[in-house]
Amino acid sequence: xxxxxxxxxxxxxxxxxxxxxxxxxxxxxxxxxxxxxxxxxxxxxxxxxxxxxxxxxxxxxxxxxxxxxxxxxxxxxxxxxxxxxxxxxxxxxxxxxxxxxxxxxxxxxxxxxxxxxxxxxxxxxxxxxxxxxxxxxxxxxxxxxxxxxxxxxxxxxxxxxxxxxxxxxxxxxxxxxxxxxxxxxxxxxxxxxxxxxxxxxxxxxxxxxxxxxxxxxxxxxxxxxxxxxxxxxxxxxxxxxxxxxxxxxxxxxxxxxxxxxxxxxxxxxxxxxxxxxxxxxxxxxxxxxxxxxxxxxxxxxxxxxxxxxxxxxxxxxxxxxxxxxxxxxxxxxxxxxxxxxxxxxxxxxxxxxxxxxxxxxxxxxxxxxxxxxxxxxxxxxx
Amino acid sequence: xxxxxxxxxxxxxxxxxxxxxxxxxxxxxxxxxxxxxxxxxxxxxxxxxxxxxxxxxxxxxxxxxxxxxxxxxxxxxxxxxxxxxxxxxxxxxxxxxxxxxxxxxxxxxxxxxxxxxxxxxxxxxxxxxxxxxxxxxxxxxxxxxxxxxxxxxxxxxxxxxxxxxxxxxxxxxxxxxxxxxxxxxxxxxxxxxxxxxxxxxxxxxxxxxxxxxxxxxxxxxxxxxxxxxxxxxxxxxxxxxxxxxxxxxxxxxxxxxxxxxxxxxxxxxxxxxxxxxxxxxxxxxxxxxxxxxxxxxxxxxxxxxxxxxxxxxxxxxxxxxxxxxxxxxxxxxxxxxxxxxxxxxxxxxxxxxxxxxxx
Ligand SMILES: Cc1cc2nc3c(=O)[nH]c(=O)nc-3n(C[C@H](O)[C@H](O)[C@H](O)COP(=O)(O)OP(=O)(O)OC[C@H]3O[C@@H](n4cnc5c(N)ncnc54)[C@H](O)[C@@H]3O)c2cc1C
Numbered sequence: 001x002x003x004x005x006x007x008x009x010x011x012x013x014x015x016x017x018x019x020x021x022x023x024x025x026x027x028x029x030x031x032x033x034x035x036x037x038x039x040x041x042x043x044x045x046x047x048x049x050x051x052x053x054x055x056x057x058x059x060x061x062x063x064x065x066x067x068x069x070x071x072x073x074x075x076x077x078x079x080x081x082x083x084x085x086x087x088x089x090x091x092x093x094x095x096x097x098x099x100x101x102x103x104x105x106x107x108x109x110x111x112x113x114x115x116x117x118x119x120x121x122x123x124x125x126x127x128x129x130x131x132x133x134x135x136x137x138x139x140x141x142x143x144x145x146x147x148x149x150x151x152x153x154x155x156x157x158x159x160x161x162x163x164x165x166x167x168x169x170x171x172x173x174x175x176x177x178x179x180x181x182x183x184x185x186x187x188x189x190x191x192x193x194x195x196x197x198x199x200x201x202x203x204x205x206x207x208x209x210x211x212x213x214x215x216x217x218x219x220x221x222x223x224x225x226x227x228x229x230x231x232x233x234x235x236x237x238x239x240x241x242x243x244x245x246x247x248x249x250x251x252x253x254x255x256x257x258x259x260x261x262x263x264x265x266x267x268x269x270x271x272x273x274x275x276x277x278x279x280x281x282x283x284x285x286x287x288x289x290x291x292x293x294x295x296x297x298x299x300x301x302x303x304x305x306x307x308x309x310x311x312x313x314x315x316x317x318x319x320x321x322x323x324x325x326x327x328x329x330x331x332x333x334x335x336x337x338x339x340x341x342x343x344x345x346x347x348x349x350x351x352x353x354x355x356x357x358x359x360x361x362x363x364x365x366x367x368x369x370x371x372x373x374x375x376x377x378x379x380x381x382x
Numbered sequence: 383x384x385x386x387x388x389x390x391x392x393x394x395x396x397x398x399x400x401x402x403x404x405x406x407x408x409x410x411x412x413x414x415x416x417x418x419x420x421x422x423x424x425x426x427x428x429x430x431x432x433x434x435x436x437x438x439x440x441x442x443x444x445x446x447x448x449x450x451x452x453x454x455x456x457x458x459x460x461x462x463x464x465x466x467x468x469x470x471x472x473x474x475x476x477x478x479x480x481x482x483x484x485x486x487x488x489x490x491x492x493x494x495x496x497x498x499x500x501x502x503x504x505x506x507x508x509x510x511x512x513x514x515x516x517x518x519x520x521x522x523x524x525x526x527x528x529x530x531x532x533x534x535x536x537x538x539x540x541x542x543x544x545x546x547x548x549x550x551x552x553x554x555x556x557x558x559x560x561x562x563x564x565x566x567x568x569x570x571x572x573x574x575x576x577x578x579x580x581x582x583x584x585x586x587x588x589x590x591x592x593x594x595x596x597x598x599x600x601x602x603x604x605x606x607x608x609x610x611x612x613x614x615x616x617x618x619x620x621x622x623x624x625x626x627x628x629x630x631x632x633x634x635x636x637x638x639x640x641x642x643x644x645x646x647x648x649x650x651x652x653x654x655x656x657x658x659x660x661x662x663x664x665x666x667x668x669x670x671x672x673x674x675x676x677x678x679x680x681x682x683x684x685x686x687x688x689x690x691x692x693x694x695x696x697x698x699x700x701x702x703x704x705x706x707x708x709x710x711x712x713x714x715x716x717x718x719x720x721x722x723x724x725x726x727x728x729x730x731x732x733x734x735x736x737x738x739x740x741x
Pocket of ligand 1: 129130131132133134137138139140162163164165166216360363364365366367368369370
């Protein structure tokens with residue numbers, strides 16, 4: 001059972017220093033009434049907040065200064081993200097760009113892409129979506145059919161993406177498309193491009209989710225022209241790049257803090273003198289949370305050492321999202337209520353939002369079953 | 383968890399070797415019938431393990447608690463049928479109190495929340511009063527380190543030697559001895575009474591919970607090793623059962639539980655002696671205990687009927703998990719403690735509290 005390692009990591013002093021800074025920033029946001037108590041931090045899209053966070057230096061922390069970043073370690077970034085999430089800061093606008101698009105562009109992007117895009121991401125002014133899934137390519141991501149063919153000075157893209165969160169609100173997406181033959185392992189012939197959503201050839205159709213919200217979309221490409229230097233990485237490298245991108249996408253505290261606000265609301269609802277059963281239920285959740293936080297920090301430590309902890313990230317996401325899905329169930333065991341989005345009570349309203357969001361926790365970013373398959377492979381079972 | 387030094391990894395290897403050699407299936411089975419594993423114990427004592435946590439100036443190896451906890455995971459992994467964990471801790475506490483530790487097997491009392499042992503000072507000297515139920519290896523060890531309070535409610539550690547009063551003899555589900563010991567009227571020499579060190583000023587429950595958490599992590603690792611091996615060996619429908627997705631997913635879930643348990647146990651191991659220990663150990667015992675149930679269940683399911691036999695050694699690990707999770711406070715006990723702390727802290731301060739507790 002030595003397959004998966006979660007070495008303990010101690011956060012360095014500069015990370016704790018950053019914690020003081022970000023807490024001061026968030027305290028001011030709270031005083032100004034800008035934090036949303038009843039919705040998950042990274043599901044609230046608020047460009048004004050992102051710009052303030054960018055100006056204060058909390059976006060693009062690990063990016064080099066020459067591209068507008070802050071040259072900090074992954075552990076410093078970890079601290080900023082967990083503090084933002086725990087405070088319920090509305091991080092949704094810059095979330096994807098900061099978490100995965102910027103690191104991808106930094107590692108694999110052209111000089112032009114880096115110069116044009118990264119400083120704006122760091123300023124909290126430029127947002128990204130993820131263009132992986134397609135109608136016939138969900139868990140089986142290698143089945144993507146959207147195609148790019150060479151043309152003079154670049155490529156022409158035709159096809160469509162689906163479930164593209166925030167495509168209607170962001171500036172770019174990174175699309176995984178087919179540029180060649182799949183080959184025997186099916187992982188060949190895939191390439192990633194940066195798509196500017198304001199250019200012609202892109203059409204966005206809203207898809208409403210079960211809560212009636214417009215958050216994800218279908219995105220159609222019709223002879224969309226993209227220049228060579230908006231390719232990320234090399235032609236045919238797409239698969240290994242999305243694999244590494246997914247370990248950023250899966251490993252962070254956003255995979256166990258999506259509905260932390262509901263735990264907070266539950267504790268406040270129960271009050272300082274809980275009965276035994278409520279104390280047990282809450283204590284159990286807190287014990288899970290404490291363990292998850294340690295695991296997630298240890299992954300940040302691996303990333304800092306330049307490792308790609310793909311399987312560890314999958315495991316933390318599986319355990320973390322299972323925990324997230326338990327919170328509403330525990331909450332409704334402890335407090336008798338009928339959830340409603342129209343309620344003013346923070347607990348009841350939070351519960352309503354979370355119940356309607358929870359099914360997505362174990363689907364987005366790779367389903368629970370796919371993650372378990374990855375873990376099983378690392379255990380030597382496949 | 384990575385070792386803090388090369389010496390540690392050499393020590394862990396040595397322990398593995400020793401236990402592979404001496405904690406065999408036969409020795410485990412005999413111990414369950416009441417045979418003291420003398421050869422095993424002597425080998426462990428000779429390797430200096432009973433005094434591993436005692437400072438060097440007091441004749442021990444001075445292993446830091448966090449490292450010693452890694453050693454206890456190996457002890458748990460091998461289902462070691464002897465009170466090594468209890469001895470290590472008892473010797474450590476006794477040495478911390480200023481006592482002179484000996485290499486004999488030791489244990490601790492009381493291990494239950496409700497029990498109190500009284501230390502009475504009379505004109506004829508000091509004596510003890512009270513009963514402790516389910517004392518680990520209570521009759522097999524030569525001495526017990528007893529946590530007791532006097533009339534002024536001051537805390538002491540008392541080194542009580544057999545013969546002590548004997549109550550009902552119980553065993554846990556792994557047939558590890560857990561007899562009731564009565565201390566009523568037991569007289570103790572002044573030299574055997576020391577003020578309790580700050581680390582156990584409120585008793586030994588937390589430290590016992592620490593031990594069991596570490597041992598459970600080890601026993602869970604054993605269960606997973608057995609299950610992974612078996613899944614790749616056992617064939618049905620013309621292929622190893624490891625190839626069935628249902629089996630893969632069960633084991634992936636168990637691996638997740640094991641990883642979370644390890645993280646929680648690390649948290650407590652690193653907090654020994656710090657302000658955060660009370661919270662950290664509560665998290666550890668609660669989280670590890672919960673994981674233990676899942677891992678044991680999955681390990682059995684993967685093994686089919688074979689795992690339900692005496693023949694297959696899986697039960698040595700699973701019966702220990704089912705016992706240990708309830709010893710020194712079960713999950714609900716520790717969850718309640720955590721829950722009360724969280725509610726008292728309040729929603730807004732929960733996060734800063736959690737962060738501080740994990741520094
Ligand atoms: C809220 C939300 C936001 C999203 N945002 C984005 C986004 O911004 N960009 C983007 O590209 N995608 C996004 N997605 C899509 C997401 O990545 C996919 O939903 C996910 O990868 C699963 O694909 P699918 O929905 O097609 O399900 P399917 O792959 O069809 O799976 C359906 C069910 O079958 C199971 N299944 C499939 N294959 C296997 C297998 N081999 N073994 C066992 N079980 C299997 C799955 O686990 C699942 O339970 C989002 C999804 C959600 C819910």
